[in-house]
Amino acid sequence: MATLGYILTERGQYTEAEQLLKEALEIERSVFGEHNVRVAQAEAHLGDLYERRGETAKAIETMQAAVSVARQGLGAEHYLTGYYLNSLAGLYIKAADLPAAEAAAREALAVYAQSLPAQHLYVATAKLTLGEILLRRGSLAAAEVELRSSLDINTALAGTDSWRIARSAASLGWVLIKRDKSAEGEPMLVAARARLLATVGAQHAATQEATNRLVEYYRATHRDAEAQKLLGEPAKR
Numbered sequence: 001m002a003t004l005g006y007i008l009t010e011r012g013q014y015t016e017a018e019q020l021l022k023e024a025l026e027i028e029r030s031v032f033g034e035h036n037v038r039v040a041q042a043e044a045h046l047g048d049l050y051e052r053r054g055e056t057a058k059a060i061e062t063m064q065a066a067v068s069v070a071r072q073g074l075g076a077e078h079y080l081t082g083y084y085l086n087s088l089a090g091l092y093i094k095a096a097d098l099p100a101a102e103a104a105a106r107e108a109l110a111v112y113a114q115s116l117p118a119q120h121l122y123v124a125t126a127k128l129t130l131g132e133i134l135l136r137r138g139s140l141a142a143a144e145v146e147l148r149s150s151l152d153i154n155t156a157l158a159g160t161d162s163w164r165i166a167r168s169a170a171s172l173g174w175v176l177i178k179r180d181k182s183a184e185g186e187p188m189l190v191a192a193r194a195r196l197l198a199t200v201g202a203q204h205a206a207t208q209e210a211t212n213r214l215v216e217y218y219r220a221t222h223r224d225a226e227a228q229k230l231l232g233e234p235a236k237r
Contacts, residue, residue, distance in 0.1 A: 001027070002042055009049045021046050035073030037080065040066045044084055047091070056094050063088045079122065082111030086126045089133070098137050105130040121164065124153035128168055131175070140179050147172040163206070166195035170210040177217055189214055 005020035025042040032038050043066035050059035067088055070081040085108035092101035108126045116123060131146035151168040158164045170192035176185025193210040200207060211230060218227035 002038075002045065005049075006045050009045065009052065012052075014049055014053050017049055018046070021049065033073075035069055037070070037074055040069040040073065040080065040084065043069060044087060047087065051091060051094070056091060060088065060091045060095060063091055077111055077114040079112060079115040082108040082115065082126070083122060085111065086122070086129055089126075089129050093129075093133060093136070098133055102130070102133045102137070105133055119153055119156060121154065121157055124150045124157070124164065124168065127153070128171060132171055135171070135175055135178070140175055144172065144175050144179065147175055161195070161199065163196060163199040163204075166192045166199065167206045170196065170206065170213075174210075174213045177213075182217075186217065189217070 001020045002024035005017045005024060008014075008017035008020065021042060025039065025046065028036065028038045028042055043062050047059045047063035047066060050056075050062060063084060066084045067081065070078060070084050074080055085104050089101045089104035089108060092098070092104060105126060109123070109130065112120065112123050112126060127146045127150035131143045131150060134140075134143035134146060147168060151165065151172055154162065154164045154168050169188050173185045173187075173189030173192055176182070176188065179185075189210060193207065193214060196204065196207040196210055202208070202211075215227045215230055218224070218230065
């Protein structure tokens with residue numbers, strides 16, 4: 001039931017998915033107890049569903065529950081606790097609560113430092129999250145450090161055509177543009193967006209963000225025709 005609920009969430013069938021995930025959650029609580037990893041996973045799946053449905057506050061509450069279950073059932077330094085903390089940080093970004101987002105992202109990285117190798121894809125993702133938060137808080141130099149580290153880890157561990165590399169590169173390219181390093185940042189963002197289009201498609205959140213940022217840059221530099229062309233491309237794919 002939990003697996004089917006996850007699949008239906010991915011397919012956008014949220015009402016049926018929510019019913020299945022809630023029922024699976026109750027079964028897992030009754031069989032395994034309140035603080036089992038299966039319960040945390042089910043809470044996290046519900047949080048993902050609420051996020052996709054645009055119910056950010058509800059998603060945060062549910063992901064907080066997943067973090068709490070993981071802390072008590074697996075331990076504060078277990079990597080899954082860090083995983084759910086990073087997911088929570090992403091939700092705080094959506095809610096524009098950047099102090100809470102930064103605290104959760106830094107806590108996730110602290111957990112990973114105790115439970116995972118320094119070169120790990122989860123570490124790269126958490127550094128990406130922190131970099132995006134620092135970008136939004138105006139700490140551009142610190143954001144660049146985190147995003148370069150994320151890109152380096154992903155480049156070392158993921159395939160050369162990986163969407164993970166493209167996602168990190170897109171964020172780094174944008175930070176470089178914001179730091180008046182457009183000669184390096186623009187081609188990086190352009191190439192990363194093209195790779196995201198080819199790997200995860202135009203509707204993926206990372207692709208949409210890269211597109212919006214590139215459009216913003218083109219308009220700021222009085223290249224409206226390029227911006228308009230860019231906006232027309234995804235609809236054709």
